[in-house]
Each structure stands twice: as C-alpha cells, then as structure tokens.
Amino acid sequence: MTDSDGPTRRKFLTYGGSVAAGGLLAGCTGSSESDATATDAAATDTTATADATATSESTAESTADGSSYTVSMAPMGDVTFEGVPESIFTRLTHHAGMAFALGHGDAVNAMHAPDYYDALWNQFTPRLPGVELDWTGLYSSWEPSKERLYELDSDVHLADPASVSALGSWSQADLDEIEENISPWFGNSFSARHQAPPTEWVDAYEYYGLWEIFAKVAQVLQAEAKYEALAAVHEELLATIAADLPAEEDRPTAVLLGPSDLESIYAYNLSTPGFLTAHTRPLKPVSAFGDDVESGSTVDFETLLEADPDVILTLGGMHPNTSMPDIRTGFQDDPVGAEISAVKNDRIYAQGGRYQGPILNLFQLEMTAKQLSPDRFGAWPQYSEGPYPEIPEEEQLFDRQRVADIINGNL
Structure with a gap:
C-alpha cells in the first residue's frame, strides 16, 4: 500500500506541532554530521535524570480510564495519544533500547541493522535474570520506505523526524503523510553529539540527556513507574561513581575509538556533550586528544601516538563479530601503534554501542568505571569474547536482579 492509497487516519493517535525539515545525516559509523554550538549544551545526565523525573508527571496528562494524554518533546512538539502504542517502529537503537527497558522490546518491529544490534544487546541480557530479547529479522530501517x-502500520514511529528528513530521500510532505495516515513521529537523535539538525528544523530543536529522552518515551508507553525505578538505579550508580572518583591528576588519559578496521579509525572525545558519552562524562575523563581532534573524525596511528592515551576504549568491541584479540594484535604489530602507552600496558578495552539505551548505559557506566579506575571500582576482566563478563557480586556497581525485575514489571 503506497502514498495516498494508505488507510484513513486512525483514531489511535493524534499529532501536533510539526515543522519542516531537510538536510544530511551520515551513517552510523560515519561522522559527517556537523556539531551544534556549545551554547545549546544540555544539562549533565545526573541533572537530566532528576529533571526528567520531575517533568514526567506534568507533561503527560494521562488517566487510568483510557482518556487521551499528551507528551511533548522537540522537535515534534505536542503529541496526543488515545491509547498505549502496541507496535513500535524505531530507527536508532537508543529508542529501541528504551522500549526494551520498559518491557516493550517485543513491540519493536523495525530498527537499523536489527541482527547486528540484537547480537550486541544480547551480550548484556545474560546478566539480567529472566530477561530475553529477540530483534532478529526485523525490518532494517536506516532509510525506511513509505x-x-x-x-x-505501527502505532508510533519512535524516530526523530528531523533525522529522517536529513536522509535526503524524505520530504516534509512524506513525513506529514505518514503522521496523518498511520501514526506520529516521536524521537530525538541529534542529541547524540549535539549535531546541528537540518536548517529547517533548527528553531524547533532542543537537546536532551539520554535519561530525559527515556522519560519522554516512558510517558508515551505509559510506563512512568518503570522509568522512575530505573532512574533510581541510575542515580545510585552515578552517586557510587562520584563518591569514589579519583582526583583529576590520578585519572588516566583516554580515547574512545570506533575502529571499523585499523585503516579507518573513528575517534570521539569522551566529554563531548550528548548521550553518546553518557557513560563516560560522569567519570570526568581526561581526553588524550584535548581539543586537537574533532569528535567523530578519523585518525591514524601517528595521531594516536601523538596523543598517547593511557586507555583506549573500543566501541562495538563486545559485538560477537568483533575480535578484540585481533584489534589488540593489530596495534601491537604496527611499529607506530605498538608505541602507544595503552598498547604497551595492555589497556585496550571493549565497549558496547554508540546509540545506547538506558540498560546499556548502566552496564557501560560500570564497565568504563572499572576500565578507567580499577583501583577504585574493581578490576575489569581481560575481555576477549562472549557476553558481558561475570562480575563478583561484591564488585558490581548496580543490582542486576533489580534491573531485571523492573524490566519484567516486578516493581
């Protein structure tokens, strides 16, 4: 069924506050998005969690008897729902991960590279008793077709309309058609690194922390109690980290790399505003690059040696198809790479994903704390393959059973 031949507007959901769009967005491993100015920097994730909790009750007007409720988030504006969405379209995994965290993982019917991210997410689920996830075979929706x-026929498109329009193949009329004939758009993606949205969306855009967006999605799915319970776990984890954070002069210098291969290494500054670094900023890392390397640009071994990080964090390193031993060997076998301090001291560590949802954020906060400061937070096992390592209970920084119970609705 195509274009104007689609079904008439369903009564399930209504939508308001749309704006025009257009522009360009790079692929998941690419980095051609332009960065927004620092003047629009969002609050830290610690503050964002508290603010989101405070606004979750006032923004979503909902009742138990099934009357409509409205959730507001940039760039969409106000979106009014007349029932809880039962089928969820997503593009990027932070939105899919939010649905999963709220117990709606099975409602997701589309996402970017579903088999890849199913395999990555399922490196973490074995540590959550009774939690299962299966995204295999879903529609791969990086550049969706109408x-x-x-x-x-999804009940909500949990995707940022500005980022869809930035693909270049979608017009504002296309976005409006889907919103009118199927269901609204609801998402925010340029908050990942505070990239500038397409020009036509700039006035409507705002940047949010990961847990602020999560609070909004919880309102859409009418799962505020689950959000608040997970936010409490998150706040406790942040407090644990803050209470034992070493002084700046005692922290290692570090870089966050996305080596799709060692010939094309993407580099990200660990303190860049946005939810891509929601697991590193609370640790107040010392960037080995300083301001010399733009986040999302590519670097070579010479640039890395000049920065000489004490620690290298490897995005996607926990994916089953990524060989951490091969990455370490690639650095060690290169005459320049072998001289980098992190390589010489065997401190190249695996990480999870860029577009992390809240559950991955909890795990990645824990793992990064251990990777950067093992003397404070307990040692990180020398990871080579397999699921998230078994951490002795006394060295775990958050309660796995508690998180599993929340996802499964045992509040």
Whole structure:
C-alpha cells in the first residue's frame, strides 16, 4: 500500500506541532554530521535524570480510564495519544533500547541493522535474570520506505523526524503523510553529539540527556513507574561513581575509538556533550586528544601516538563479530601503534554501542568505571569474547536482579 492509497487516519493517535525539515545525516559509523554550538549544551545526565523525573508527571496528562494524554518533546512538539502504542517502529537503537527497558522490546518491529544490534544487546541480557530479547529479522530501517511503513502500520514511529528528513530521500510532505495516515513521529537523535539538525528544523530543536529522552518515551508507553525505578538505579550508580572518583591528576588519559578496521579509525572525545558519552562524562575523563581532534573524525596511528592515551576504549568491541584479540594484535604489530602507552600496558578495552539505551548505559557506566579506575571500582576482566563478563557480586556497581525485575514489571 503506497502514498495516498494508505488507510484513513486512525483514531489511535493524534499529532501536533510539526515543522519542516531537510538536510544530511551520515551513517552510523560515519561522522559527517556537523556539531551544534556549545551554547545549546544540555544539562549533565545526573541533572537530566532528576529533571526528567520531575517533568514526567506534568507533561503527560494521562488517566487510568483510557482518556487521551499528551507528551511533548522537540522537535515534534505536542503529541496526543488515545491509547498505549502496541507496535513500535524505531530507527536508532537508543529508542529501541528504551522500549526494551520498559518491557516493550517485543513491540519493536523495525530498527537499523536489527541482527547486528540484537547480537550486541544480547551480550548484556545474560546478566539480567529472566530477561530475553529477540530483534532478529526485523525490518532494517536506516532509510525506511513509505511503502514499508504502511505495511508495518505501527502505532508510533519512535524516530526523530528531523533525522529522517536529513536522509535526503524524505520530504516534509512524506513525513506529514505518514503522521496523518498511520501514526506520529516521536524521537530525538541529534542529541547524540549535539549535531546541528537540518536548517529547517533548527528553531524547533532542543537537546536532551539520554535519561530525559527515556522519560519522554516512558510517558508515551505509559510506563512512568518503570522509568522512575530505573532512574533510581541510575542515580545510585552515578552517586557510587562520584563518591569514589579519583582526583583529576590520578585519572588516566583516554580515547574512545570506533575502529571499523585499523585503516579507518573513528575517534570521539569522551566529554563531548550528548548521550553518546553518557557513560563516560560522569567519570570526568581526561581526553588524550584535548581539543586537537574533532569528535567523530578519523585518525591514524601517528595521531594516536601523538596523543598517547593511557586507555583506549573500543566501541562495538563486545559485538560477537568483533575480535578484540585481533584489534589488540593489530596495534601491537604496527611499529607506530605498538608505541602507544595503552598498547604497551595492555589497556585496550571493549565497549558496547554508540546509540545506547538506558540498560546499556548502566552496564557501560560500570564497565568504563572499572576500565578507567580499577583501583577504585574493581578490576575489569581481560575481555576477549562472549557476553558481558561475570562480575563478583561484591564488585558490581548496580543490582542486576533489580534491573531485571523492573524490566519484567516486578516493581
């Protein structure tokens, strides 16, 4: 079913506050997005969690008897729902991960590279008793087609319309058509690194912390109690880290790399505003690059040696198809790479994903704390393959059973 031949506007959801859009967005491993100015920097994730909790009750007007409720988030504006969405279209995994965290992982019907991210997310789920996740075989939605969206007939498109329009193949009329004939858009993605949205969306755009967006999604799914319970776990974890954080002069210098291969290494500054670094900023890392390397740009071994990080964090290193031993060997076998302090001291560590949802954020906060400051937070096992390592209970920085219970609705 295509274009104007689609079904009439469903009564399930209504939408308001749309704005025009257009522009360009790079792929997941690419980095051609331009960065927004620092004047629009969002609050830290610690503050964001508290603010989101405070606003979750006032923004979503909902009742138990099934009357409509409205959730507001940039760049969409106000979106009014007349029932809890039962089928959820997503593009990027931070939105899919939020649905999963709220017990709606099975409602997700589309996402970017579903088999890849199913495998990555399922490196973490074994540490959550009774929690299962299966995203294999879903529609791969990096650049979705209208025809497929009609076929999916989702109750909500949990995706940023500005980022969809930035693909270049979607017009504002296309976005409006899907919103009118199927269901609204609801998402925010440029908050990842505070990239500038397409020009037509700039006035409507705001940047949020990961847990602020999560609070909004919880309102959409009417799962505020689960959000607040997980936010409490998050706040306790942040407090644990803050209470034992070493002085700046005692912290290692570090870099966050995305080595799709060692010939094309993407580099990210660990303190860049946005939810991509929601697991590193609370640790107040010392960037080995300083201001010399733009976050998201590519670097070579010479640039890395000049920065000489004490620690190298490897995005996607926990994916089953990524060989951490091969990455370490690649650095060690290169005459320049072998001279980097992190390589000489065997401190190249695996990380999870860029577009982390709240559950991955908890795990990545814990693992990064251990990788950067093992003397304070307990040693991180020398990871080579397999699921998230078994950490002795006394060295765990958050309660796995508690998180599993929340996801499964045992509040």
